[in-house]
Amino acid sequence: MTLPNDHVEVVSKVITIERHIIEQERATGGATGDFSGLLRDLTLAIKIIYREVSRAGLVDILGSTDLRNIQGEIVQKLDEFANGVIFRAMDHGGHLAVMASEENDEFIPIPEEYPKGKYVLCFDPLDGSSNIDANVSIGTIFSVLRRVTPAETDGTLEDILQPGYKQVAAGYAIYGSSTMLVYTAGHGVYGFTYDPSVGEFLLSHNDIHIPDHKGIYSVNEGNYSKWSPAMQQYIDWVKQEQPEADKKAYSLRYIGSMVADVHRTLLYGGVFLYPADIKSKRGKLRLLYEANPMSFIIEQAGGKATDGRGNRLLDIVPTELHQRTPLVVGSPKNVDEVERFLTTTK
Numbered sequence: 424m425t426l427p428n429d430h431v432e433v434v435s436k437v438i439t440i441e442r443h444i445i446e447q448e449r450a451t452g453g454a455t456g457d458f459s460g461l462l463r464d465l466t467l468a469i470k471i472i473y474r475e476v477s478r479a480g481l482v483d484i485l486g487s488t489d490l491r492n493i494q495g496e497i498v499q500k501l502d503e504f505a506n507g508v509i510f511r512a513m514d515h516g517g518h519l520a521v522m523a524s525e526e527n528d529e530f531i532p533i534p535e536e537y538p539k540g541k542y543v544l545c546f547d548p549l550d551g552s553s554n555i556d557a558n559v560s561i562g563t564i565f566s567v568l569r570r571v572t573p574a575e576t577d578g579t580l581e582d583i584l585q586p587g588y589k590q591v592a593a594g595y596a597i598y599g600s601s602t603m604l605v606y607t608a609g610h611g612v613y614g615f616t617y618d619p620s621v622g623e624f625l626l627s628h629n630d631i632h633i634p635d636h637k638g639i640y641s642v643n644e645g646n647y648s649k650w651s652p653a654m655q656q657y658i659d660w661v662k663q664e665q666p667e668a669d670k671k672a673y674s675l676r677y678i679g680s681m682v683a684d685v686h687r688t689l690l691y692g693g694v695f696l697y698p699a700d701i702k703s704k705r706g707k708l709r710l711l712y713e714a715n716p717m718s719f720i721i722e723q724a725g726g727k728a729t730d731g732r733g734n735r736l737l738d739i740v741p742t743e744l745h746q747r748t749p750l751v752v753g754s755p756k757n758v759d760e761v762e763r764f765l766t767t768t769k
C-alpha cells in the first residue's frame with residue numbers, strides 16, 4: 424500500500440469508524456455507549472453534508488440564500504444547509520446538553536421535548552465555504568466537551584466556555600479528492616476514508632504522528648504589511664537558505680481552507696499560522712470551533728499549538744462564544760521556531 428508518508432502505519436484490517444470508536448471506548452474503560460452514539464450521529468450528519476458538497480457543482484444550490492430551485496423553493500447556501508443537518512442529527516439523540524455553531528450568534532439549546540445528555544458539541548459546519556465554487560477542499564470541524572452543569576438540565580453558556588484541554592474528542596471531515604474523517608478522543612489520532620460504494624468511513628490512517636520538523640510554512644502572506652515586525656522577520660527568515668539539511672528555503676503552501684491546510688500539515692509536517700495583525704488584533708480564527716479542535720488533534724499527533732505568544736491554545740479560558748485567537752499549529756520544531764521569533768524579536 425502506498426502511504427502519504429512514513430508517519431502513518433499500514434492498515435490491513437477493514438475497520439469502520441463506528442467499530443473503532445466502540446473498541447477505543449472499551450479499551451479506555453467506562454463505556455456507556457453514549458459517546459459512541461454521539462459520534463455515530465455526527466458521522467451520519469457528515470455523510471449527508473458530503474453528499475451535498477459533492478453535488479454542489481451539479482445542482483444550483485450555490486450563491487445567495489434567495490435563489491430558488493426548480494420547485495420554486497428558496498435554496499439554502501451550503502454552509503447553512505450543513506449547519507441545519509448537524510443540528511437535526513444531534514438534537515434528539517439524548518447525548519447533548521447544548522450545542523454551539525460558528526454559524527449561530529447564540530448557543531443552541533436542545534429542544535424542550537428531547538432528553539438532555541452529558542456532552543457539549545461545538546462545530547464549524549462548513550469551514551472554508553468561500554472556496555466551494557472553485558472546487559477547493561472544505562471541511563466540517565467539531566469539538567466535544569463534557570457538561571459542567573447538573574445532569575439532565577438545559578445546558579448553558581458555562582458548559583460551552585471551557586478551555587480546550589477539557590475536550591473529550593475533536594475531529595474534522597475534509598471534503599476533498601476523497602472524503603476523510605480525522606478524529607481524536609485523547610488516545611491518538613485516527614483517519615478514516617469514506618468509501619461511497621459501501622457508505623462507510625474505513626480506517627486508513629492509523630495512529631497519525633506529525634513529523635518533528637519540515638520546511639513548509641502556510642500563511643496568508645498577503646497580510647504581510649499588517650503584521651508585527653517580529654512576524655515579518657520570521658517570514659523573511661523562512662525564505663532564506665537554511666543552514667541545516669538541504670539548505671533550501673522553506674516552501675509556501677497555502678490553500679486558504681483551514682481544514683485542508685491543517686490536514687496537509689498533520690500528514691506532511693510544517694507550520695500553519697493565522698497571526699494577529701493591525702486590523703484583526705485577535706487573529707481571524709475562532710477558538711471554540713476552529714483553534715481548539717485542531718489544536719487537540721495536532722497535540723495528540725505529537726505537534727504543538729500556540730497563540731504565538733508562548734501560550735498553549737488549549738489552556739486559553741474562553742470568555743465569549745465567538746472569541747478569536749491568533750494561531751500557530753504544526754510540527755513541534757516549526758512551532759518553536761515561530762515562537763522564538765514572535766517572543767524574542769522586537
Ligand code: AHM
Nearest residue numbers: 549550551552553643679680681682
Ligand atoms: P470561514 O469560517 O468563514 O470559512 O473562515 C475561515 C477560513 C479558514 O478555513 C481559513 O484558514 C481562513 O479562513 C482563510 O482566511 P484568509 O482568506 O484571510 O486567508
Ligand code: MG
Nearest residue numbers: 525547550551
Ligand atoms: Mg470557519
